[in-house]
Amino acid sequence: MRLIGCILGLFFTFIANANDVTTAEQLLHNMAKAVHTRNFNASFVVSKGKGMEPYRWIHAKQGDTELELLSLLNGAGLEMVRVNDRVTYFEPQSPPYSISTDSIAGPIPEVLFKDISSLLENYDFVLGGKGRVAGRPSQLVRIESKDESKYNYWLWIDTQSSLLLKAAYVNQQGDLLEQLLLTHISVTPEPSSQLLELQQKEFPAPLPMQTVNEQGSTTSNWVIGWLPQGFKLLKSDRHKLDLNNELADYYLYSDGLVDISVFVQRPLPGQRASGALSSGATTVYVHNSGAFDVSVVGNIPALTAKSIAESVQRPL
Numbered sequence: 001m002r003l004i005g006c007i008l009g010l011f012f013t014f015i016a017n018a019n020d021v022t023t024a025e026q027l028l029h030n031m032a033k034a035v036h037t038r039n040f041n042a043s044f045v046v047s048k049g050k051g052m053e054p055y056r057w058i059h060a061k062q063g064d065t066e067l068e069l070l071s072l073l074n075g076a077g078l079e080m081v082r083v084n085d086r087v088t089y090f091e092p093q094s095p096p097y098s099i100s101t102d103s104i105a106g107p108i109p110e111v112l113f114k115d116i117s118s119l120l121e122n123y124d125f126v127l128g129g130k131g132r133v134a135g136r137p138s139q140l141v142r143i144e145s146k147d148e149s150k151y152n153y154w155l156w157i158d159t160q161s162s163l164l165l166k167a168a169y170v171n172q173q174g175d176l177l178e179q180l181l182l183t184h185i186s187v188t189p190e191p192s193s194q195l196l197e198l199q200q201k202e203f204p205a206p207l208p209m210q211t212v213n214e215q216g217s218t219t220s221n222w223v224i225g226w227l228p229q230g231f232k233l234l235k236s237d238r239h240k241l242d243l244n245n246e247l248a249d250y251y252l253y254s255d256g257l258v259d260i261s262v263f264v265q266r267p268l269p270g271q272r273a274s275g276a277l278s279s280g281a282t283t284v285y286v287h288n289s290g291a292f293d294v295s296v297v298g299n300i301p302a303l304t305a306k307s308i309a310e311s312v313q314r315p316l
Contacts (some may be wrong), residue, residue, distance in 0.1 A: 024125035024141045027157055028116045034162035035113045037061050041192055042163075042185040046107045048178040048280025055107070060191030067195040070106050080104045081198060088203045100206040107180055108167060109153070111256045118256050122146055122230035128154070133165035134182045143257065148172050149228040149304045150258060151281055161187050169281035169299055178280030178299075221249050222264050225311030228304060230255035241265070248295075260298035260305075264312060267293050274309075276302040285309050 042057045054073040060066075068082040076092035087105075088098040103110040111119065119125075128140030138156040145152055156166035168179035221238075231253040238249050241263065248265035267288065276285040285305035287294040294312045296305040 024127045025117070025120075027127075027139060027141050027162070028112065028125060028155075030162040031155070031157050031164060032113050032116065035059065035164070036066060038161060038163065038187055039189065039191045040161070040163060040185060040187045042182055044180055044182045046178070046180050048282065049278075051279070053107075057106075058192050058195055060195040062191050062196060062199070065199065067191070067198055068104060069195060069198070070104050080106065081203070083198060083203065086203065086206055096204055098204045098206045100209060108164065109257050112155070112164070119143065122150075122255055123257065130159070131156070133158075134185060136160065136165060136185070138165050142170075145172075147229060148301075149307075150255070150300060151177065153257060158185075163187070171301070178282075220315060222251075223313045223315050224251065224253075224262060224308065225313060226307055227253060227260070228255065228300070231260060234259075258299050260296065260300060260308065262308065262312070263295040263297075265293050265295075267291070274306075276305060278302060287312075 039060045040058070044055050044057060046053045046055070056069070056071045056073060058069045060068075066082070066084050070080045072078040078092070079090040081088045081090070082102075082104050085100055085102045086098050087101050087103075088096055090096045103113050116125075122145065124144045124146060126142040126144055128142050130137065130139050132138060133156045137159045139159050141155045141157060143153040143155070152170045152172070154168050154170050155164060157163070158165050163185065164182070165185070166179065166181050169177045171177055232255070234252045234254050236249070236251045238247060240246065241248050246265050246268070248263045251262040251264075253260045253262070267290070272286070272288055274285075274287045276283055278284075281299040283296075283298065283300055283302050283305045285296045285302060285308075287296075287306070287309035289310075289312075291314075292312075294309040296309045298305065
């Protein structure tokens with residue numbers, strides 16, 4: 001009887017866990033749908049290290065037209081406007097430019113507003129507890145990495161509107177490294193008049209899209225020998241770095257949730273020890289191999305960045 005009881009207990013635990021995964025996944029799907037269909041006006045801050053960046057985020061759905069505005073409120077400002085599948089960036093001291101995409105490249109991973117089932121191979125979706133964020137009832141959903149080479153990503157979702165209220169990068173010990181917190185949100189039945197005015201404006205034509213194959217001549221310059229599970233090459237090119245005006249080979253990898261940038265260049269003058277700098281979840285690891293320097297940048301642990309940098313070699 002005791003053996004049967006143990007088997008039944010394991011069975012019902014398995015069923016409960018399976019239901020949790022399904023429910024957590026459905027909550028994420030509901031959030032993705034809400035972000036594209038609801039009219040809302042929100043303010044949020046991103047806290048990382050000792051820094052804090054304030055944003056304003058407005059979205060509207062008017063018939064078949066989707067409108068979105070994301071503004072960085074610090075410094076000279078940065079504004080991103082989306083009208084359906086065109087995003088236009090307004091940056092200080094630069095002419096505006098547009099790209100063809102259905103999501104803004106902001107502080108929230110784009111995949112969260114799309115088909116998050118693409119993450120299931122490398123992450124688990126787990127329900128957490130309930131609470132209140134920005135004065136609204138919320139449900140925690142944890143996106144947990146299946147290995148220790150990446151951080152976890154936790155989201156607090158409004159149980160009434162299905163919109164995001166809070167998000168955080170969390171290490172394997174459960175420490176919050178960086179968080180995004182809504183300080184205000186209003187959900188309205190009618191679109192914002194500010195966004196409706198965008199329909200009357202003219203925006204630049206989208207820039208031509210480049211694919212990995214079109215840039216393939218640079219991808220064979222170096223071999224990145226190790227990457228965490230699930231990362232694939234999105235693009236590569238060769239360009240000068242803004243920091244030191246040095247020419248570098250650049251590779252961008254992603255697992256759908258996290259992007260990793262790898263820069264390879266000739267050694268800079270002077271002897272510099274390899275090492276990492278971190279701010280919030282972002283790590284910058286510089287590896288001096290002697291013959292060349294490798295810089296790895298991404299929201300990943302320092303040991304992961306170090307392993308990637310040390311794996312870079314010239315092709316045989």
